[in-house]
Structure formats: C-alpha cells, structure tokens
Amino acid sequence: MREVITDDGTITLKNDKYNECYHSIEGAVTETLYKHIYPAFGVVDKKEIKILDICFGLGYNTFLAILNRPINSKLKIYSPEFDGKLVKSLKDFKYPKEFEKIKYIIDAIAEKGFYKDEWVEVEVFVGDAREYIKKLDKIDIVFQDAFSPKVNRELWTIEYFRDIEKLSPKIITTYSVATPIRFALYNLGYNLYTHPYDNIRKGTIASKKILDFPSANFEEKLTRVENPFYYEDKNL
Template identity: 50%
Template sequence: MGKWLIKVEYKKIITDDGSHTLFSSKYNQTYHSIKDGAIKESLYKHIYPALNHHKDKQHLRILDICFGLGYNTFLTILENLKSDNPKRIEIFSPELDIDLIRSLETFEYPKEFESIKDIIVQIARNLYYEDEYHKIEVSTMDAREYIKTLENIDVVYQDAFSSDVNKELWTVEYFSNINKATNEDSVITTYTISTNVRLSMSENKFLIYQIENSETKKSTLAFKKTQNKYKFIDMELKKLRNQTAKPIY
C-alpha cells in the first residue's frame, strides 16, 4: 500500500456558504465548488438524493469516492442522527493521502460538526470508527482496486476530482467495477454533468438523470432501474446529436 501514499500541499479556502475547503496542488482543483459551498454541495448533490432514494431502507452500505475532507461521510452521519429512527449505515472510502486524513483532527469544520468531533478524531487517528448506527472504514488502497473488494453497495458518492485531472476514476472500466459492487436498487450521485462521464456510466447500463435545485448547480444521478422523480437524460440521443462525445476509457 505504501507506494500509493502521496504528499500534497493544500491551501484553505472559504466557500460561499461559509464552510472551508482545500485547494490541492496535485490536482490543481478545490475539493468542493466554491460557489455552491462545501456543505451545500455535499447535502444537495449527494446526501439528500441518496437518503431520499433509500428512505425506506434501514441498512445502507455507502461507497464514498474519495474521502478527502470527509464532508460527505460526516454530513451523512449528522443527517442520519437527526432521524427519529436512525438507519444502520456503513461507509467505505478510499483515500490515497494519509497525511490529509491525519490532518482532519484539527481541520476547521462547520460548528455543526462539533457533535461528532469524536468520530472525526477516531477516523483521523485510526481510519476507522464504529458505533450502534455507523461504521466507517477509510482505506489507503487505490480506489480502482478497493472497489473490487466491495459488494452490496446501495449508494456511491462519486466525488473524485474531475475527469480532466483524475481520469482513472471516471472511465468505462471503472464504472464496470462500480456496477459489480452495487445492488440493483443502488444510486450513484455525482456533481458532474459531463457528457463523457455520463457516457462512461451509460456504457455500463446505468440510466442517467439530472437534478436541479435552487441551492446548487445541476448534477447527475445514475440508477440501474427507471426513476420518475428526476429528469431523464437520453444518452443514446446524446450520441446521435453529438458525434464527437465519447465515453472515457
């Protein structure tokens, strides 16, 4: 595993909703949309649609690609704890940068995160946490290999750096392994609306939908089954209208 550990420099940035994110020197991108905000992006593009899709399911297995600053994981826990009947949630997340994970113990999170400070500290120190309702496992394996070890995943937070700089986590081959790791009623949530990425998913029989709200920019959901709550994106029609659009290999 050691060969995958990397050293990256970061710059702290305040996003428009007041929450902090980081700029990565390795990928030359921020971890979150500055305009949408770290909290709003996590909630509206990932957590709300995922938990709403599985509102009647009491045990969820979530793949968080990649852990980064942990907003998706930590806000999932906070939302779950707000419920009168919390779910049992297991979260599996790859992250190559062990130094980043260690630094989360002192990262300036929103005040809402104070109630789960112990969870943050344990993940930063041990890469693992478990209680009655939550189990969190952070792995330093390459995400492409890590997903091959998983099964029965209900939700995928597809939140890697963009395909411009992190192409390997947006390919047809990658989504083939995501398909194998996920249940038939699973959902993939992602911030990107890239046609190339959507084609990579649709090549693996995922049905593509677009979500819009007043808080953030448009984003994408992908399912194995037909949905009626969201705007369907016909990828076959997209290919006919845009001959230059290709899936990523």
C-alpha cells in the same frame, strides 16, 4: 494546500498537486448535501445502508451522511483515500459548527481510519480506490466525488465504472455532467438524471431503476454529439 472559503461560508482546500479544490466554490456543505446526500437518502431507505464514498478527501460526504442519517437506519460507509496524511490532519480541520456533534467520530477516523458504534461504521482505506472497490461486496449508494476527469482520469473510466456496477448500487451521485462520464454510465445501462434543486449547479444521478428525478435527457443529447466517447484505462 490552501484554505478556500466557499460561498456558503464553509471551508474547503485547494490541492496543489491536482490544482483543484476539494469542493465547488458554490459551497462545500451545500454541494455535498444537494448533489449527494439528499438525492441518495431520498432513494435508499433501508435498515442498513452501505455507502461507498469515492474518495474521502476532507470527509464532508461521510460526515454529512452521518449527520443526516435516516432515522432507524444503520450506516456502513467505505471510503478509499490516497492521502493518509490528509486524513490524519482532519482532527484540526475547521469544519462547520454542526460537525461538533460528531467530533468524536472525526477524531477516531483521523487517528485510526475507523469508527464503529451501534448506528455508524466507517472504514477509511488508505490506498488506491480502484484496488479497494474490487474487494467490496454489495453497496447501496456511491458518492462519486473524485477530482475532475481532466486530472483524476483513473476514477472516471469505463473499466472503473464496470467495477462499480458489480457492486449493484441503487444510486450513483456525482457533480460531473461531462459527456464521457454520462456516456460510460449510459453504456452500462444506467438511467441518467439530475438533482431537482435550483440553488446549485446540476450534477448527474445514475440508477438502473426508474427514479423520480428530472431526466438528464442523455439519449436526446447523444443525437447531437458527433463522436461520443468514454474514458478508457488503456489510454492512461
């Protein structure tokens, strides 16, 4: 693993096995906030918010959700991650300064894979996300943040998204704009949007509800795509 300083000055890693970075070069914090946290908390405002963070990686999604927790909302965050060694190493990771406020949470997760107080509960499951999501109940928000479909196909298939759909998420956020991903979500009956911010590349927001975000205009795009397809597990 090699450290990479992204455009907003925050640090991510390049994973040698997948040959990809954990975040976009546009900024680890910027990407997390604008593609995941702000759209999701703009839609879900409840006393208890359940988040599925796919997958934990360096923990930016989870930690920035905690730092931006809607006032008076309790967060329950569930996050699978194959790489238990990486999670343990996060005690010493060079996070941005604002993460110092929750250093005790970072340390607890690195040591035990678990943290709980009156307002925040985090469970990191070391293992396969596909098995883990089958054991969960209802979820409000899904941060869909696996590596790209090219190298991490198993977390972008129609079968995987069917299991996600069973959790009845109000919103799914992802950096991916790939047609097979959008086609899978579209086939499952999701409305497709993009985030409204201009400072960072677009992603995809999926919801069964009508949301106040720019439309991804996917139906229009479908008329121009010759043979739309989605990824399937049987091809893995």
